[in-house]
Amino acid sequence: MNIYKIFDMLLEQESNKYKTINLIPSENEATPLSRLPLMLDIYNRYFFNVKQKSNEWFFRGAQEVHEIETEVAIPLLQELGQAKYVNLRPLSGLNCSLIVLKALGGGIGANILAVSPEQGGHFATKNLGESIGLNVEFIHALDEHNIDFNCLESKLEKENIHLVYVDQSNCLFPIDIEKLVETVKRMSPKTIVHVDVSHWLGLIFGNVMKNPLALGADSFGGSTHKTFPGPQKAIFFTNNIEIEQKVKEVQSYMVSSHHFGAVASLAISLLEFRDCGGFDYAQRIVGNAKILASELHRLGYDVKGKEHGYTVGHQVWMSTDMTGISSYEASERLYKVGIRVNVNNTLPGFQGKLALRLGVNEITRHGAQLEDMLELATIMDDAIRERVPVKLLQQRVGKIRTKYIDSYGFSMDDNELHNLCMQIFSTSIKEVKVTEKC
Missing domain, CATH: 3.40.640.10 (Type I PLP-dependent aspartate aminotransferase-like (Major domain))
Structure with missing residues (x-):
């Protein structure tokens, strides 16, 4: 593999993030x-x-x-x-x-x-x-x-x-x-x-x-x-x-x-x-997690914690086994449409069986609201049960993912901030001469 292939892969990864909803609770996308x-x-x-x-600037x-x-x-x-x-x-x-x-x-x-x-x-x-x-x-x-x-x-x-x-x-x-x-x-x-x-x-x-x-x-x-x-x-x-x-x-x-x-x-x-709204973001995480869990339960999945309100944080635990589709197979079907989940065999209450550990922290950071969680649950259900063609589901995933771009961070619509960032980036790559080769 050469340098061009590596950068092709990086470019594809960066482009695909706008087609992807990451529901892995241990990950988040910083601005x-x-x-x-x-x-x-x-x-x-x-x-x-x-x-x-003054006498300790050794580095x-x-x-x-x-x-x-x-x-x-x-x-x-x-x-x-x-x-x-x-x-x-x-x-x-x-x-x-x-x-x-x-x-x-x-x-x-x-x-x-x-x-x-x-x-x-x-x-x-x-x-x-x-x-x-x-x-x-x-x-x-x-x-x-x-x-x-x-x-x-x-x-x-x-x-x-x-x-x-x-x-x-x-x-x-x-x-x-x-x-x-x-x-x-x-x-x-x-x-x-x-x-x-x-x-x-x-x-x-x-x-x-x-x-x-x-x-x-x-x-x-x-x-x-x-x-x-x-x-x-x-x-x-x-x-x-x-x-x-x-x-x-x-x-x-x-x-x-x-x-x-x-x-x-x-x-x-x-x-x-x-x-930039971190306190609202934290509140919204819990609301989004509860509504996603509730809707997935309504759609027929084994979602833990119902008797206590499903969750008080960002995590949602579910199994698809009762539908006749294994949780691992479900994760592969979700992956195909652009939804990333954590397959886990250590979740309490599942007795060591594979289940899905979901987290709404990243999609909430992107700005998702309660209505987006309802749509997301429906997309997941359609993907897991293969009711709708993959391409159509990919489009629906992309629509949610790109619905809110500048959430909970300083906006690049601020001209002064935008210009400073461009100046910093330009200065950082200044010494790179595209005409030279190693």
Whole structure:
């Protein structure tokens, strides 16, 4: 494969996104404006001098633009995250998890509790903890949505638990964090409670879900590209200076360059969230998820959570098996018409069978309304049951996808902003001479 083939593929991918609805809950599309720093010189630079000391500019590559982190990204994270201390250096959700487990887990031989995969806990948490010598046990669950608080009390009373790590990556209804914290602090006051909010960050910033710190948790954090439509990165929040220092110390040797281009991208995403309707976006996610789930149930699919209102976040879980069409086959039929879904065999309540984990976060970021969710459910039904020709369904998918272009971001109709972007892009590729060949 040569360079031309690679760029042909990239062009096709970029063109096809306008014909595609992505319903994968762990993905989101950051705005074009916020992605611009990822192709600039800033992407290649290191920045360590957070306190901006005049005698500590050992890496000077980002010196001219360091305020993007110190005066934009960090203050906005403190504001939206309602936290005194923020660490934006983790590179990804799993990288942040490993840093937290190393910093707060208690060290080799210490006991921690995590959420079991049967209740939506992340598949990697146990292995990550054990890889650094922690003893990882799962919190006992009553069902796929509720933990057994009596069992939790007993475990906290009998064992020395250093950390309770709440990490629901598959989740329709989050664990009651306020009750969990109350139980932990009553039974074992020194036990730390950390909440991984990778899937919920945008909903917490948008005040749709309560901030874990306000509910008594010691810290929270997670990735920045799910319900929050930012770059692929992660952040950590706390109001406890000792916890902040422990995490900072571990992070300092687990992350070298924290990808300053992604920091600039995050800063722009945060500005857009605050100033361009992020709070409305967060509210709309939940409404869109509920209506999509309800309509898919009405159309005859096995959609989980009906008795509780289907979902309180962005995720919708469904199986097509009862129609005689396997969930994997359904995902292939949806793919053909331009709908991307997550096939999953670890969703609580499906007993290890393949099911579809859907997320409305990205299509909502694009501007989709409730009526679009009704049409989307009908398209999905027509595609799965093969009632309508693929080409016609592709047209209907494209109509929804391109219905709203400049949602929840700074508009490129702003002439000054548009001209600045064009100038930046032009400057970035200035040294490329198309007449030269390698």
